[in-house]
């Protein structure tokens with residue numbers, strides 16, 4: 001049986017040529033492709049600094065350390081990939097999960113405001129919103145709150161490269177750090193552009209950029225262009241290879257195509273799924289013009305219906321996924337935070353299902369997904 005995955009990388013001959021060229025060159029790591037990729041990302045995002053690293057988790061780790069969040073209270077969302085808050089825990093930050101909008105899964109700013117107001121600890125504060133599904137979090141309002149409470153802001157933009165938001169009539173790119181201190185990206189194969197594995201930290205702050213750069217390479221900094229090095233921090237090997245960076249440079253040239261294909265497919269899905277027979281069983285995340293559509297998430301009425309649909313589609317060769325179960329349900333988090341339930345996160349989790357979306361998903365395959373979903377609705 002043919003299988004359709006929920007997401008997939010888009011690799012063409014130009015990508016292959018770029019990687020092979022590096023393989024045949026003098027440098028397969030720490031060579032010129034790193035700078036080339038960082039410069040290209042800087043131009044694309046209109047951000048002052050980009051530091052590419054080995055993966056998105058390393059980017060989060062360095063972003064948090066770059067801002068010295070080790071001894072902070074950090075408000076973040078439970079509807080995300082574990083890396084967002086795992087890295088907070090691993091550096092010693094105290095996690096506060098803030099509830100989310102039940103359809104977008106993005107941080108609910110009203111709940112955030114209440115949580116900031118109610119916080120009694122005098123430790124420094126930070127906020128880590130995730131731009132889930134590709135829809136930028138409400139960064140301008142989060143930024144306003146952050147200024148009021150002197151909190152740092154890190155956007156986890158792993159899903160949202162290519163996504164935009166409008167504020168006071170102006171359009172901003174996710175990860176451009178216009179309303180955050182730092183943002184992080186992932187170049188995992190299922191993301192907007194891929195490097196195999198890869199990630200980046202973006203910022204307009206010179207001090208943070210310098211620290212992240214230093215921590216990427218063991219904390220070692222070259223002195224006066226000589227062989228001498230100084231160890232300025234306890235760092236890591238989070239370097240990206242030139243093979244990864246060359247793939248990134250090549251992929252970034254086609255980002256507008258990737259994002260517009262995802263947006264087209266999302267629009268088509270939304271048009272069809274808002275009609276019968278679907279609309280009695282499925283609610284869609286409202287279309288968001290600036291979403292990068294890393295995911296297309298539909299919502300069933302309850303967990304039984306969602307689980308039935310997951311199995312039904314799987315049996316017909318269609319891979320779907322649940323992004324995400326609230327992190328506070330994992331035993332390790334329960335041990336740390338105690339049992340908790342946030343109403344928006346529960347509602348989101350119980351109904352959500354990510355259906356296939358990626359640039360090369362053919363019209364026939366989209367129709368197949370829609371037809372099987374229609375059959376599924378008849379059996380619900």
Ligand SMILES: Cc1ncc(COP(=O)(O)O)c(C=O)c1O
Nearest residue numbers: 055056057081083158186187188
């Ligand atoms: C929201 C989010 N943040 C961070 C990451 C971590 O990225 P990576 O897999 O590149 O380490 C992911 C990966 O899926 C993610 O979805």
